[in-house]
Amino acid sequence: MNKQLISLLLMLILLMVPQISSAESQENTSIFQIKIISPEQITDYPGKDVNIKISVKNMTDKEIKDVFTYITMANISKTWTVNLEDYSADQPITIGTISPHEEKIVELPIKLVYSADYYLYTTVLSKDSLNITSSHAIPVKILGNTRLVPLQVQIVSIAVPLLLLIALALTFKQRRAASA
């Protein structure tokens, strides 16, 4: 009796497995393939403009309209996503229509700003589909080379306005003395 029950349960499990994996594979089937062609990694100083060259391929047998792509960057040092407006990369690039199995090469510009370690990846989507595809990430290291001495900055920031304030007070005093 026990053997029969175990066999029955095993059979049921075996029947369910292909269904689960088929559902999962359906969810993972992407209509696009997106790859970062270059660069493979970025290590540079702030202020530099970099172009991220990507390829977007339509993996379906149908034409896909209104396709656009954009950059996402995650700050690995601080574990947060980045507001790309500061990096002049907040606007997506419109690709338009991609024919079946056609591959398009696009360049996405980004300006390096704040020193930290990041992962950069690109995403492609179309208005016609809720299936969104992202590329693999590339490491981005924006180097910091600041040799500011906070004490020096503090001294100058206090001393200069203070001297001018004294000069201003003296002009007031002179004027008062002249009018008296």
Added chain:
Amino acid sequence: MIYELVKKETKEHIFSRKGIGFLFIVSILLSIMSFGFISVKELSLLDQPSIVMTTFKLLLGINILISMVIGSTMVAGEKEKGTLESLLLTPLTKRKIIIGKLIAILVFWLTVTLISLPYFIVLSNGTSMLPTILFYLYVVGTVLVISFSSIALIFSTILASTKNAMIVGLMIFLITLVPMFLSTTMKKAGFAKLIQSYSPISASMKTMKDLFINKLGALDILVGMVPVFVFFVLALSVSLLISKKVDFLGGE
């Protein structure tokens, strides 16, 4: 004689309460910004060339504005106070009067650069940027300040009131600033693209980046500076040509 005029203008507009007040405001703004670079989390992540560039942008923006305010009051203010008559009675030609007023604005700018130098020295500490900073400050900065002051003087000469001269002059300055308020995409088309290509402010900002970050050669920098120099020659020439119009208000 022109020396006397420069001395009078300098005393009246720069080494007066108003002038020292302006200098004090400039130093306060520079201090706030410098403090930000060492205390605000995001700003402290900037590298030194970007820090120097941000400080330059603030310094130039504020000083062009102040120089334009001073320039707008220089001729129209004399008309309003009724002191233009005595100035025109001196042996100075009208052109020399304008040159004298421009030299006074230049003295103001040079005073501002002296005040800003300690900030630039500490902000560029440990780098070899100081000679580049001095070049930008005294060449590009001076050319920009004189150009916009000339624009202010043109309107101060042709318009009867200081207020109107100031409004028109500042509007022209703001138009040249338009690309700074627009996104990267918007700058690529239409009117914004046109201003971006020919605005002396945009050209000076691009040159600043090429100089401090991209470290381009002298030829690229000079080519990038063409709109700045063209604007300088035009503004200065027109202000000297229009000096003939320096005259009393109607009815005087």
